[in-house]
Amino acid sequence: MINGLVHAHSGLRWLLLIALVYAIFNAFSKKKNGTFQAQDKMISLLAFILSHIQLLLGLILFVLEKKWEGFAHMKEALPRFFAVEHTLGMLIAIALITIGYAKSKKQTTDSGKFSKIATFYLIGLILILISIPWPFREALQGHWF
Numbered sequence: 001m002i003n004g005l006v007h008a009h010s011g012l013r014w015l016l017l018i019a020l021v022y023a024i025f026n027a028f029s030k031k032k033n034g035t036f037q038a039q040d041k042m043i044s045l046l047a048f049i050l051s052h053i054q055l056l057l058g059l060i061l062f063v064l065e066k067k068w069e070g071f072a073h074m075k076e077a078l079p080r081f082f083a084v085e086h087t088l089g090m091l092i093a094i095a096l097i098t099i100g101y102a103k104s105k106k107q108t109t110d111s112g113k114f115s116k117i118a119t120f121y122l123i124g125l126i127l128i129l130i131s132i133p134w135p136f137r138e139a140l141q142g143h144w145f
Contacts, residue, residue, distance in 0.1 A: 009061060017128070019050050044104065047099045086132075089131030090128065092122040
């Protein structure tokens with residue numbers, strides 16, 4: 001079961017990254033003179049939903065794999081990364097995406113809506129990219145899928 005959840009969490013990362021990039025590109029391209037339509041709301045909502053599904057899968061894995069035990073091994077790169085760096089980075093990123101989505105709904109102008117989505121989603125994407133255990137990060141044993 002854990003192996004399936006790990007693969008789901010790893011595979012869904014790609015859908016989330018694509019959705020975030022698309023939402024950010026859409027927001028930046030329409031920020032100056034675009035009209036916020038239902039399609040734009042659905043694009044940002046998709047990225048929002050996928051980020052929360054990732055969060056749920058990640059929290060389940062955190063508990064099932066007892067990643068909090070990494071706090072006792074702070075000198076070792078792998079347990080520390082998953083106990084602190086990955087977890088905290090992702091929580092902050094998803095909080096920023098949530099804030100951006102909520103703030104965009106409260107904006108009265110279309111430009112303001114696109115601006116909030118572009119800003120908060122971009123910062124969230126950067127934090128996600130930093131917090132992913134990529135295969136080229138030596139000590140982390142990451143996988144592409």
